[in-house]
Amino acid sequence: MFAHFDFGEIVRSLPYLFYTGMTFTLLLTALATFIGIVVGTLLALMRLSGISFLTVPAAAYVNLMRSVPFVLMIFWFYFLVPYIGQWVTFSAQPLQVGAFASSLVTFSLFEAAFFCEIMRAGIQSIPRGQVAAAQALGMTYPMVMGYVVLPQAFRNMVPVLLTQTIVLFQDTSLVYVISVTDFLGAASKVAERDGRLVEMYTFAACVYFVISFAASRAVQVLQRRTAIIR
């Protein structure tokens, strides 16, 4: 049934697909995960602080991010960020923000809302007695969080955090709305140039599947390795 399909086309375009496309996809995934976890953890600490001028904005932010379609966010940020940049830097023209920077900002801020909820659950899973013990040893709030609570919360949540990262990896393909060449974007360009839509999209689907599936198996292995002995 594949008689008139030309899979050779895929082989010829591999350098472009992976060097240009996949590099972007992986770089965006890695950076957005990192920034997302850092910002998300700060948001989680704000939400759990019990101080209303911290909890209210953090909760509002998370709820806003989770109530807006992601594609809309990417699109909207792409057009909005230059104007925000202009306003912040008092420049005469809208700030030139590349598509990569724009998508990195969007993904980081959007994922931060999800990572916030994961880290919040992780922090709440640490028994109160751990905090009391750390305080009784004379630790200040940053020490209690930095040395006792967050390391344990983070380890408990590694599987969930990485699962969210796999979702993020798949979601990076949404950058097509701002015409960025990620892996899927590269595949799609080749497909349309050569009229090999079925082959290219099938191949792209296989690549996403292999990476995501391998990553989720790796998460399971990691989960067994990093578990804290109790």
Next chain:
Amino acid sequence: MSAMIDIAGLSKWYGATQVLKDCSAAIATAEVVVVCGPSGSGKSTLLKCVNGLEPFQQGRISVDGVSVGDPKTNLPRLRARIGMVFQHFELFPHLSVRRNLTLPQIKVLRRSADEANAKALRLLERVGLSAYADKFPGELSGGQQQRVAIARSLAMDPIAMLFDEPTSALDPEMIQEVLDVMVGLARDGMTMIVVTHEMGFARKVAHRVVFMDKGEIVENAPTADFFENPGSERARLFLSKILQH
């Protein structure tokens, strides 16, 4: 001699429920005081007020002359000088035994890694657990974990130690090893407040026994007097219940 720990007119409420009623007691340097009483009588709450883990609404507590309830008091600095041992040990499960002992010394007291490590090993030796320095808390028995927890507190060179039911979560055969360490401490002249039901321990090392019921300090008497001639009906009833075997 002025009191190391001075509790005066302490009252505490959880919402509308009063959990501590006008409690007063003074603990001198090198004195060992056992606090006992029925569950829910406020013993642990009283203990947690002493190092400011629980806030209180009325009264005054001072430790070595520092007022605990004063908003200007640097609570972390004060707590670093008061050791506390918990019912459920509360070792940090993600850190090795050695790291449990060195981390607070390095971060809170700003000791060098070498100094902290030497101190940790000395104290592990003292509680008989030198061989376990590089194990994780989860690999130790309850009794061993509690001894590590005591060593972790001692590593901070505390001026007083608070024990919150240190043996109630332990299997019976492990209680003695923990009590032995505590007896050693008492003999060395550590100022101690011990919330416990171990009356054998109280008889052996306590200078005084404080008996609490329904948030009140009902009795505060020298150990011998408390056991032989309790002044109140409530204390007599309590003793008859726990000493009948």
